[in-house]
Amino acid sequence: MEPAQILIVDDEPNMLKVLGALLKREGYHIIEAMNGEDALELLEEHHVDAMVTDMKMPGMDGMQVLDTALDRHADLPVIMITAHGTIDTAVEALKKGAFDYVTKPFEWSELRSVIAKAVQTVKLGSREVGVESIVMGHEGSAVKDISLIGSSEPMQQVFDVLEKVADTPSTVLITGESGTGKDLIAKEMHARSRWSEKPFIKVNCAAIPSELLESELFGYDKGAFTGAVSTKPGRFELAHGGTLFLDEIGEMSPEMQVKLLRAVQDKEFERVGGLKTYKVETRLITATNIDIKKAVSDGRFREDLYYRLNIVNIELPPLRERRSDIPPLCAHFLGRFNEKLEKNVGGFDEQAKARLESYDWPGNIRQLENLIERAVLFDGNGLIGLDDLPNEVLDGEATHETSRVPAEGIGLKEAVKAETSRIERELIVRALEQTKGNVTQAARHLKISRKSMQIKMKELGLRDDSPR
Template identity: 45%
Template sequence: MSDTKILVVDDESKVREHFTEFLKHEGFEVHAAENGEIAINMTRQGLYDVILIDLNMPKVDGMAVLRHLVDHLQESIGIILTGHATIKNAVEAMKIGAYDYLTKPVKMEEVLMVIKRALEFRDLRRENLALKKQLKNKYKFENFIGDSPQMNKVFRVIEKVADTDSTVLILGESGTGKELVARALHYHSSRRDKPLVPVNCGAIPEDLLESELFGHEKGAFTHAIKTRIGRFELADGGTIFLDEVAEMSPHLQVKLLRILQEQEFERLGATKTIRCDVRILAATNKDLDKLVQESAFREDLYYRLKVIPIEIPPLRDRRTDIPLLVHHFLENTSRNKKKKIKGISKDVMRAFMGYDWPGNVRELENIIERMVILTEGTSLTMDDVPEKIARKQVSEQPIKAVIPDEGISLSNAINEYERQLIITALEKAEWVKNRAAKLLNMNRTTLVEKIKKQGIDRVRMAG
């Protein structure tokens, strides 16, 4: 306890002496101040663990010392002492942030007890802060949900390549989570304290994109009235995320290739070459292979970007993630929208499992949000499900096959139909596998194998 420092602030010398003597005897390092001003100055010189503050002092009073402490000294704990206790003072001091409030005359044993408790409290608070920080650091994966074999594979690759400087090309349909992958990569790398600079190459007009990326010198073109730093320079030491990279013009593709090969570029209108230390991540929902074949994307650039490809499968190909995502979004939106939604009915989950999610996770997120806002109940039921999803519900009648103009993948469709039949049979059999197997006219072992292969999980299905 000898390394615990206490400051006693009281305008009465007798009180100061009494406290100082007692607390020193208890093994603390004790200092004393006779008014608020001196006390505040002393706290600027060194760190005190506990500050005992008399409320009534001339000029700078105890409340002012307490306020200073709360604003500037997060590691110190303030305990108020006063001879003129009123409830009002007590409430005010506690509101400002005093740890406790003692009325004079006070027994020394009581002071000691409060100090010990205060120190314990502070240690706990420290621990909590450390935990919170740890959680915050974990964030990157925490909000990135998925437990399907496909997503687990994605997570493993992210873990492996995050802390390298390798260029990563993130592929996937719109709304599959490409940006989340980019964030996870950056925040799991040692560049995490440096900027992550996203550039949406598809959203910026071509002539602006060049100066946006590389910057320009004053006078480089008509509207260049000031020198401007580009995103590559902004990202120095960190990561740049080139989203919708397929939209880059051939001219910019060449410049990007040079950065990838030589880590250098020039601002527009400049002669000076700038070297940059930037990790490049790129994403696209286009079929780059095809664009390369059509000569719309440079092949050499494609291979440079594709050092590590990460492909996120569409949601319809990893349906076991749907229940997890539903719960995640349900929790998030009910918290954000301050609406207590207890859960989701079984048939809603079934409808979700049967829907194709062309907009992938983003569509699911939006639909949950809409349902939470619009629902009048405390859980989501079929009444809340948008028409297009409700309509897709698996019927036990033979399906009428519809083949769209662009065709289908027969094996995927059969696989999906098999899955729906198994789920329906299991539900009808109340998840007794023997009975479900009978309904499907197959033996139990085959059914168990198929359940495993399809990743069908009763707990998750029940939502």
């Protein structure tokens, strides 16, 4: 039987890392999202057997994710991770249909058995994934609120190409480092085509286990393999008349590359276990953040397929090669997060501005976006200064993250516990700093009650000297 696939949602990368490692050890397939929006998108793109989500996240919180996820997938078991002392929220989540909850810092054995139970329930209930749920049409919010920033010379060139090819059927390969905007460009291309009202279907080739990718792309017929109890069309069929976006194409296995080549070359394919040949008309866009030319010369990616996909190439330059885009991007994200988080942060002070413009941004626009979201979240309503910037930006190197990976030999259970309290402590201290020690305000920032804040502070040995 296929291992169950679990979607983990948490805004804290280390938490994702640790939880992911623990669950992988249990034999699950893992998909990860760092915020609610991504989680919901992934949910449309993949078969997910159970979702584990943190309650407290910037932007969409766990409760909103729960609501929307259950709207679309009523049977999905959702497990909430709630902070210690927020039992009311947990109960509310259960009322809304959450499968269960665990409180932080959690016992791994508890979470493990809750997940096992959730997965079992799904298997017994033989949940069917609705085809509509996979189609992200033009109405889908993801396509609508596009705002591409880029007045730098290299981005202007990108926009020129985009303009010229968007409304043509030519196959496009988008390359560029992680976080440079490949997804956004693919969506924009669809939005500017005459088939923008038709489906835009995205498949993340790296997120789908390779043995499942063929049936995802081409579908399967009843009885094709154990578990194929019905017939299911693949993403190629679903994208008929619209755009098919194959992301992370560089990760595709050699066997799949052959199958894709045929589909691209002859515009036809068969479903897994099926005899009928299907013809589809779909605009194909692919993307990768690896050096695909090198993959070709190393023999990891088929040359013939590369030429088929690379009819038009859009190469997105890393942010450090278009520094003049940094200030307008900062302004754009500041406005967006002020609105989303109901804040009124005025801007950046001179030192912070200078640092943001000189930093190298290995994670490109996504890293900048996350940084600003965090700074807006924690800043009161003043200006963002150097002390609102994370260490890796201040030091110019990302030593911070790696030093936090649990050392080998430390039990994972302890690591999760230690990591959880470290994160809690950091967030609480930070919130208190921002509110100059005002516990009520800090609690509000963290979306917990004043009472639980005080309990937490006591646990962590933090002093409460705000007036009662």
